[in-house]
Amino acid sequence: MSKLHLVFGGRVADPQGLEFTNPDDLHVVGIFPDYAKAEAAWRANAQRTVDDATMKYVVVHLHKLLQPEG
Known part of the structure; x- marks a missing residue:
């Protein structure tokens, strides 16, 4: 399986957090x-x-979500 990565962004409530x-x-x-x-x-x-x-x-490691053990 290839190591897919998702990149997305938006406004957050706190610049140090991830609450969009x-x-x-x-x-x-x-x-x-x-x-x-x-x-x-x-x-x-x-x-x-x-x-x-x-x-x-942010960059999300999709491959880790699809195969958490790998």
Whole structure:
């Protein structure tokens, strides 16, 4: 199985947390086949919104959710 990664972002209630204030407005950047591509996509979007402290982008390791033991 490939190691899929999801990158998405949105507004958070607290910049240090992961409580997204409006899940309907999440920006799904995409699903990537490896961490390096996911990190590049995350970095591009995070840097684009760096001046907005309530915007947060994250990388989710989908492969760990699909096969937690691996």
